[in-house]
Amino acid sequence: MSDLVYASIVILIIWAGIFFWVFRLDRRLRRLERALTARSEQGATMADDQSG
Amino acid sequence: MPAEKRVPAVLWWQVLIGIWIAVVIWAAFNWIPQTMNLGETSRIAWFHIPVAWICVLAFGTAMVCSIGYLRSRRLVWDDRAVAAAEIGLLFAILATISGAMWAKRAWGVFWNWDPRESSIIILLLIYGAYFALRAAVDDPERRAALAGVYNILAFITVPYLIFVVPRIMASLHPDPIINTGGEGGMDANMRMVLFAGLIGQTMFFFWIFNLGTRLRRLAREVLHE
Numbered sequence: 001m002s003d004l005v006y007a008s009i010v011i012l013i014i015w016a017g018i019f020f021w022v023f024r025l026d027r028r029l030r031r032l033e034r035a036l037t038a039r040s041e042q043g044a045t046m047a048d049d050q051s052g
Numbered sequence: 053m054p055a056e057k058r059v060p061a062v063l064w065w066q067v068l069i070g071i072w073i074a075v076v077i078w079a080a081f082n083w084i085p086q087t088m089n090l091g092e093t094s095r096i097a098w099f100h101i102p103v104a105w106i107c108v109l110a111f112g113t114a115m116v117c118s119i120g121y122l123r124s125r126r127l128v129w130d131d132r133a134v135a136a137a138e139i140g141l142l143f144a145i146l147a148t149i150s151g152a153m154w155a156k157r158a159w160g161v162f163w164n165w166d167p168r169e170s171s172i173i174i175l176l177l178i179y180g181a182y183f184a185l186r187a188a189v190d191d192p193e194r195r196a197a198l199a200g201v202y203n204i205l206a207f208i209t210v211p212y213l214i215f216v217v218p219r220i221m222a223s224l225h226p227d228p229i230i231n232t233g234g235e236g237g238m239d240a241n242m243r244m245v246l247f248a249g250l251i252g253q254t255m256f257f258f259w260i261f262n263l264g265t266r267l268r269r270l271a272r273e274v275l276h277e
Contacts, residue, residue, distance in 0.1 A: 004081045004082055004092070004095075005081070005082060007081055008077060008078055008080075008082055011077050011081070012074055012077055012078065015070075015074060015077055016070075016074075019069075019070045019073075022259065022260060022263065023066060023070075025263060026066070026263055029266055029270065032270060033266065033270060036270070036273065036274070
């Protein structure tokens with residue numbers, strides 16, 4: 001294999017690392033957003049029950 | 053297929069971005085020839101140019117979001133402005149590093165205060181000051197307003213520093229690589245890889261911009277509780 005192929009493999013590995021890091025961050029953030037939304041909805045329902 | 057089992061469209065976009073940029077990387081090294089007068093080191097241009105483009109796009113987006121905040125006074129616009137400015141600063145640093153790596157091979161030194169290098173340093177200092185200003189003000193509304201005005205003024209310098217200064221002063225920066233009328237003009241395949249790189253990096257920018265905005269909004273909401 002030529003030097004260019006080796007160089008492209010190194011850059012591809014770095015890109016794969018960046019991509020999966022961003023991808024996982026996106027998943028974790030989505031889960032947190034869902035949890036926060038569920039918690040605020042639950043709080044709103046409890047407040048409604050108490051006032052009713 | 054039930055709705056909850058369906059793969060969301062955003063996931064397809066993310067996978068497309070991953071594969072797109074991987075193909076551009078492979079093509080930049082293994083498909084297109086080296087540029088006539090710059091040798092194998094010219095291949096760094098297929099990353100350096102899209103990274104520099106994202107730097108301008110991100111700073112422009114930050115300015116638009118700052119205008120959005122000053123018009124609406126909604127902090128979500130400030131979240132967007134900060135996220136874009138952070139990406140802009142990161143990509144300006146990447147453009148500086150990739151440029152310096154190329155300069156080492158082509159000119160023998162990492163840094164020689166070429167007008168292009170000097171202008172990017174000034175740009176880094178201007179946007180570094182933006183974050184210093186933000187760190188100095190505690191009140192979120194006041195911080196967003198001050199930073200918003202600064203952001204608009206900062207972006208006015210971007211076209212001048214990136215496009216005008218290197219052209220009105222004698223520079224060693226290889227413009228002919230993107231100037232088809234110059235001696236190192238690009239062939240059709242090179243142009244295709246360059247534009248594919250610009251499109252791929254632009255898609256990636258919008259992904260991380262969305263991520264940065266959501267992260268800031270979430271942090272603000274959690275801190276307010």
